[in-house]
Amino acid sequence: MEIPVDKHVAFHDLALRWLPDVTRFAHSLTRNESDAEDLVQETYLRAWRHWDSFRVGSEARAWLFTIARNAWRKRAPRDARLVAVEDDTLQALADEHFPLGAPNDVLQRLSDADLRPAIHQAIAALPEAFREVVELVELQELPYAEAAAVLEIPVGTVRSRLFRARRLLQTSLLEYARDAGLAPVHAEKESSQ
Amino acid sequence: MITDTDRKTPDMPSLDCGAAVRMLWDYLDGNLDSVNEAEVRAHVTRCSHCFPHANFGQIVIDAMAQVRNTPDNEATVRAGVLSRLRAEGYEGS
Structure with a gap:
């Protein structure tokens, strides 16, 4: 994909195109539609604020998932979210x-x-x-x-x-x-x- | 599902069940090289224990493929995101 020079166009083409995927991922984290919507908004807001740090050419979808997951981890108390799992081989x-x-x-x-x-x-x-x-x-x-x-x-x-x-x-x-x-x-x- | 026709493959050297189970998901995902893929296929089509496991694995994979869809509320979410972004200076659509 050709990378647009304009920041707004680039954000639209590279970040907002993944909105359905980010929404579904947010829903998988929150398991609640309203919380998922809030999390998606927060994710894109953070992405926009830090767009200059995004390395064009890298995987924007994975970057957005990382932002969403980090935002969710900050928002939800860890003890309430996580059930300990054993990572067997x-x-x-x-x-x-x-x-x-x-x-x-x-x-x-x-x-x-x-x-x-x-x-x-x-x-x-x-x-x-x-x-x-x-x-x-x-x-x-x-x-x-x-x-x-x-x-x-x-x-x-x-x-x-x-x-x-x-x-x-x-x-x-x-x-x-x-x-x-x-x-x-x-x-x-x-x-x- | 793996069919009974698939099960009528000629006898050939095969893996034991443990090795077949370890590679089963990679086999169903299509992630094995051709040699391992042939060995796992040969095993699961002949093994009465592993044959239903392979079939059941395929059912789970197919079921998950059916739920890979677009969220119903995409328009609402998009409107909310754009509203927040525009308040931060985003001028795109």
């Missing part, structure tokens, strides 16, 4: 016993179902450390390295948190399947690894 996570509990007919029903409400709910219920990784990598489709930079964690931690988050989402979807009558209540005993 990918190998340790893969070696964990993970009861699948979904025979093929249940998987087929899940595959055919509209899972959007269930997955929204499941993502919202994730601990913040996992939710923000899912938001950045799965929903915003940031490369692992960019997500790691926004979250200020190693790439390996992004990968292990995503691994655990996806398993938590699978567990939630199985609960949804049982609640929706797509799976028998005893399904968790039928398959395990």
Whole structure:
């Protein structure tokens, strides 16, 4: 993309174009529409004030996510936001016993179902450390390295948190399947690894 | 989902379950090189434990792809942001 010389045009072209993504990221942090709107406003205000420090050519979206996350961390008391998570290695996570509990007919029903409400709910219920990784990598489709930079964690931690988050989402979807009558209540005993 | 047709691949040397599970998400994300991708595919299509795990993983990935959408309140948010920015001297649209 050609970089506009005018600051206002550059801000419009490089920063405001990501407003839908920043809004969704803000919502994933706040889980509240009104707070998300406030956070987006604050994010863009900070971005505008510090636009001269933005390195043109770098990833504006990741920069905005970083501003939003820092603003949220300042605003929300840390103890209220964070549930401590253990960052196990990918190998340790893969070696964990993970009861699948979904025979093929249940998987087929899940595959055919509209899972959007269930997955929204499941993502919202994730601990913040996992939710923000899912938001950045799965929903915003940031490369692992960019997500790691926004979250200020190693790439390996992004990968292990995503691994655990996806398993938590699978567990939630199985609960949804049982609640929706797509799976028998005893399904968790039928398959395990 | 992985189909039964996929499962009828010829026998070939394969990974053990632990290695397959470690690489499963990268396999489903399409992040493996061709050699590992072939090995994981060969394993999950033949392994009765890993086959449903792979299918379930794909379901989760597909479900998340369905919720990658634009926020409903984008116009409201944009109006609020522009209002704040203009108060700080921003002159763009």
